[in-house]
Amino acid sequence: MNNNEILQEPIWNNKHFLFNGKTIYFKNWIKNIKYVKDLFNDSGFKTIDEISKEICKKANVLCEYKIVKSAFKYIREKIHGYESKFINIKDKRYFNFTNKYCTVEKQKRKFFYEILLSKLFISPKHHNLYHKEYNVSKEMWKHIYQQKIKLALDRIIAEFNYKLMHNLLSCKKYMFKWKKESSDKCSLCLETEDMRHLIYECKNVSLVWNMVSLACKVNIQWKSIVIGFYFECNQSTRLLNNFISFIALKIYKYKMFCRLSNLEETEYSISNHVKKCTVLWCKVIKYSNYALKTNAIEHFIKLL
Known part of the structure; x- marks a missing residue:
């Protein structure tokens, strides 16, 4: 993916951005920080003080910030901060489907069928x-x-x-x-x-x-x-x-x-x-x- 495509990617439950082999998701961040571009400004990757102003609950902000920063370790070196302000994303509703964060718009039957197949059957x-x-x-x-x-x-x-x-x-x-x-x-x-x-x-x-x-x-x-x-x-x-x-x-x-x-x-x-x-x-x-x-x-x- 090029820089523009990376900046348009959703952050949460995205298999491209992992911490210890798992996708990340912080409920209190999602209101204002949804896409990769939201983590950057003209100076580059946002500081903890800048992030804390945008999230709802700040109790675990230090720990969460370190996890996000670690997940974007290689991305931070690649992305230039000024690029983020030129990215316009039409806001869409994204949902977590089997550890994959994606929208349901323009999805075909095969997409939903594969989700059903991936569900594990738990015996009574x-x-x-x-x-x-x-x-x-x-x-x-x-x-x-x-x-x-x-x-x-x-x-x-x-x-x-x-x-x-x-x-x-x-x-x-x-x-x-x-x-x-x-x-x-x-x-x-x-x-x-x-x-x-x-x-x-x-x-x-x-x-x-x-x-x-x-x-x-x-x-x-x-x-x-x-x-x-x-x-x-x-x-x-x-x-x-x-x-x-x-x-x-x-x-x-x-x-x-x-x-x-x-x-x-x-x-x-x-x-x-x-x-x-x-x-x-x-x-x-x-x-x-x-x-x-x-x-x-x-x-x-x-x-x-």
Whole structure:
């Protein structure tokens, strides 16, 4: 770049001006000092006293000035101060894109597409927990989301599955932590009530899950409820995953309803509620265009 081009360059987050291998950015400088030309006057590179008059906060001005001066070490020797007053720049809005300070004007789709590609994907916290507990690899999450979210038979089940996977549902453990409950213990089992206990391990839901296991001829575990069966993608696994999620959803919703209404959460009342809801849901599936066999659901209804 020649001197004119250098003087027109933005200072902040510019990969051409580095300090210890990193771009620089001082928020309190940017109001009056944006471009390289703003660092120079007729005498050359501005002194610390001249700079301090132009910035908002002066608490760290000495340290910041030394960093900027170091970043422009070789530029200072090359630029003549008088050149800066002949540079006219139309003020533009610049933004920090992946350590690159640039304007969005006249940018094409490729520019924004490359920014999206450069963004690092941070795995949710519970992905690591499930990896440790159930040995779920990163590659498998694509299939899990396919089965539990994309192939959910309705939006409510999909939302519930997502919240359950990421531990976003309410239970006494969190309510106690937020000081909304006097205890984090289950009133029936006297054990800490987390999501696993609330939906799966509590004594008042054991009958429901035993009947689900018998009807589906599969031993339903907590892993089956949270991440489902994802190794195969067919109509059978789709119905099985939706059926398990539906039962978990109805147990959770009914327990929350009982707590809001000050009703007792008994094994009979939960089983009866789940049965009534499942009968209606089974009819909906039968008369829909899903083309799913409901034999296991009908068997569950008879058992319950």
